[in-house]
Amino acid sequence: MIKFIPIIFLLTASCALYEDNDQPNIYFEIHDFDILELGKTVSDIKLGSNSQYLYLSDYNNNSLLKINIQGKMELLDELILGSHPIAMDLSPDKTNLAVAMEGESKIYIISLADFSIAISFSISLMHMNDIVYVNSHRLLISSKTDPTVISYDLNTNIETSQSILNGELVVNQNDSIAYVASSSSVKKYDVSNNQASLEPYIADPYGFSATINHFIISPDKSILFLCLSNPDNYTGIKSVYAYDAETLTFSGQYKVNSSGMGVAVSNNNRIFVAPTDADKNGVFVVEFDAQTKLESNYYLVAGDLKERCIVIDQNTEYFYVLVNTPGDNNSFEPYNDYSFDLQRVHIYD
Amino acid sequence: MLKYSFAQEGQISIGFAYEHEYLSSPIYGTHPIPNYNKERTDNSTTTLILNAGIFPNVTFSAFIPYRYILNEKVLFRGQNDNQYDGGLYSREAYGIGDIILQISYQLNPIKGHFPLLIGAGVKLANGKINAMDKYDDRISDNLQVGSGSVDPVFSLYTNEPIGSFMISAGAFTRISSRENIYGYKYGNELHALTNLDYIGSDLFFGGIQLYYLLTTRDTYEYGKIARDRGGKNVFFSTKMGSKITDEIDLEIILQMPVYQNLNESQLTSSYSIQIGTLYRFSL
Numbered sequence: 001m002i003k004f005i006p007i008i009f010l011l012t013a014s015c016a017l018y019e020d021n022d023q024p025n026i027y028f029e030i031h032d033f034d035i036l037e038l039g040k041t042v043s044d045i046k047l048g049s050n051s052q053y054l055y056l057s058d059y060n061n062n063s064l065l066k067i068n069i070q071g072k073m074e075l076l077d078e079l080i081l082g083s084h085p086i087a088m089d090l091s092p093d094k095t096n097l098a099v100a101m102e103g104e105s106k107i108y109i110i111s112l113a114d115f116s117i118a119i120s121f122s123i124s125l126m127h128m129n130d131i132v133y134v135n136s137h138r139l140l141i142s143s144k145t146d147p148t149v150i151s152y153d154l155n156t157n158i159e160t161s162q163s164i165l166n167g168e169l170v171v172n173q174n175d176s177i178a179y180v181a182s183s184s185s186v187k188k189y190d191v192s193n194n195q196a197s198l199e200p201y202i203a204d205p206y207g208f209s210a211t212i213n214h215f216i217i218s219p220d221k222s223i224l225f226l227c228l229s230n231p232d233n234y235t236g237i238k239s240v241y242a243y244d245a246e247t248l249t250f251s252g253q254y255k256v257n258s259s260g261m262g263v264a265v266s267n268n269n270r271i272f273v274a275p276t277d278a279d280k281n282g283v284f285v286v287e288f289d290a291q292t293k294l295e296s297n298y299y300l301v302a303g304d305l306k307e308r309c310i311v312i313d314q315n316t317e318y319f320y321v322l323v324n325t326p327g328d329n330n331s332f333e334p335y336n337d338y339s340f341d342l343q344r345v346h347i348y349d
Numbered sequence: 350m351l352k353y354s355f356a357q358e359g360q361i362s363i364g365f366a367y368e369h370e371y372l373s374s375p376i377y378g379t380h381p382i383p384n385y386n387k388e389r390t391d392n393s394t395t396t397l398i399l400n401a402g403i404f405p406n407v408t409f410s411a412f413i414p415y416r417y418i419l420n421e422k423v424l425f426r427g428q429n430d431n432q433y434d435g436g437l438y439s440r441e442a443y444g445i446g447d448i449i450l451q452i453s454y455q456l457n458p459i460k461g462h463f464p465l466l467i468g469a470g471v472k473l474a475n476g477k478i479n480a481m482d483k484y485d486d487r488i489s490d491n492l493q494v495g496s497g498s499v500d501p502v503f504s505l506y507t508n509e510p511i512g513s514f515m516i517s518a519g520a521f522t523r524i525s526s527r528e529n530i531y532g533y534k535y536g537n538e539l540h541a542l543t544n545l546d547y548i549g550s551d552l553f554f555g556g557i558q559l560y561y562l563l564t565t566r567d568t569y570e571y572g573k574i575a576r577d578r579g580g581k582n583v584f585f586s587t588k589m590g591s592k593i594t595d596e597i598d599l600e601i602i603l604q605m606p607v608y609q610n611l612n613e614s615q616l617t618s619s620y621s622i623q624i625g626t627l628y629r630f631s632l
Binding site (some may be wrong): 008015018019020022023024026029031032033061234235258276277278279280282283300301302304325 | 372377382383385386401416423424425426428429433436479483509522524536537563565566572574575576579612613614
């Protein structure tokens with residue numbers, strides 16, 4: 001029996017050869033993707049009140065989509081609008097949605113109570129680009145081709161040309177301040193009166209003619225987040241930039257190794273950036289810590305992401321992104337390519 | 350290959366084994382996950398098997414594999430610097446893989462029953478490990494036909510006829526000895542299998558097999574632990590074969606996974622197919 005002891009010892013010791021005692025750093029996990037297949041080319045996305053519905057502007061199909069996001073995601077309704085809806089904004093009381101068209105000089109106000117067109121009206125701008133509520137009855141609208149922004153009063157139906165440069169718009173409704181991310185820099189305007197006036201703070205120019213992918217303000221109205229790209233050098237911009245909303249100085253730079261496609265900030269100041277490029281392991285939405293300004297979590301998503309198309313629910317439980325999955329674009333329908341689906345991603349606690 | 354690695358004294362055997370698997374189903378741990386890159390790998394190996402029984406109870410064996418590996422996936426935008434806009438990306442490697450040389454010794458610890466075949470040998474480092482993609486970038490190590498390191502291998506095999514049936518069991522292990530020239534080191538492998546075969550007919554035979562595969566994680570240079578490598582697998586196989594003549598066997602094995610617990614996410618195959626043949630003759 002004693003002569004078997006060394007053999008038993010050797011066999012036992014050799015088991016260690018098949019143990020993975022060292023584990024790699026696990027930066028991300030993969031779960032089943034929660035995807036609502038839409039096959040749409042979406043230009044903007046807004047979250048309704050109480051995080052119950054999502055509203056998506058369907059650029060190719062000239063319509064507005066209403067998506068239920070409580071429980072299983074499903075398409076509830078589709079409302080035909082005008083030519084190529086490009087941008088949307090929720091009214092301050094969250095009851096209406098203003099939709100700007102790229103293909104016609106018309107604005108639609110959608111009543112969210114019954115998901116119908118409440119009013120529509122024509123304006124002088126062509127190739128509209130962005131629309132925001134200044135207050136419950138006043139809109140700011142920008143275009144890609146007209147040099148200046150206009151305001152439109154819903155009570156008086158009067159359009160006023162503003163001395164605001166065109167670009168992506170953000171409004172702090174509490175202080176009647178508008179921010180514009182133009183192709184050259186970020187500017188700040190006082191919009192408390194009918195005629196906007198430029199505030200003394202102007203951010204430094206980018207140094208190139210930029211394409212603005214997304215421009216938002218944090219829920220506490222203190223920080224502006226800007227996703228921009230350089231059309232002459234697609235790989236040149238590798239970060240999302242944050243500006244102090246008061247002084248328009250830099251307050252952070254969030255590196256994702258490519259231009260930001262979209263950015264969202266939760267009510268508890270968690271920052272989520274959707275990059276343009278995939279990592280070698282896949283496409284990730286990157287969460288940053290507001291204090292350290294460093295990555296805190298990575299969320300694998302199902303495909304290439306879309307400008308503007310990331311939102312977070314009010315409880316910071318999920319974020320929603322539009323994804324274009326490779327290999328999913330085979331369609332016999334003519335001109336139907338780059339179709340996006342809606343993905344819901346659970347946010348780590 | 351274990352059952353193919355013995356020849357009586359004065360006997361030579363030559364055989365071929367072909368194995369093909371199509372890996373397209375990713376698993377994270379034990380759960381299936383979406384194949385978001387539409388990635389798939391065709392993995393084929395044709396092995397030339399040579400056995401020579403030169404001394405009583407001693408067999409010299411050589412296993413010479415020819416491997417073909419094709420990996421395809423649809424890239425996301427920016428996922429590969431050479432193909433910024435994404436699209437189909439293929440990687441291919443083929444050639445003679447690492448040759449295994451082995452000496453087996455047959456023991457008979459229980460007289461007339463359960464002969465024990467104990468083998469020891471080396472896996473050579475002859476397989477090429479520098480296959481390139483179409484952009485002349487070296488493709489990843491686990492898609493190369495060789496491993497780049499000389500490793501010891503050990504095996505154990507026994508069988509026992511019971512009426513018209515033959516039960517057999519065996520184990521094979523490869524211990525990774527060192528990193529290859531690129532700093533990559535494969536994890537250790539332990540294969541264990543048990544078979545129940547029907548041998549009552551002079552013409553046909555068939556059976557079932559339970560096969561356990563345990564692999565540990567690979568490591569990169571300086572011991573950095575690789576993600577997505579290693580895990581535990583249990584496969585169930587059905588086998589069918591024919592004794593074409595007294596000297597020639599032909600066997601087909603269809604193998605399916607019944608349990609897989611893999612480290613992080615890995616591509617798996619829902620089945621693999623193996624075809625083996627062996628021709629025996631005396632000098």
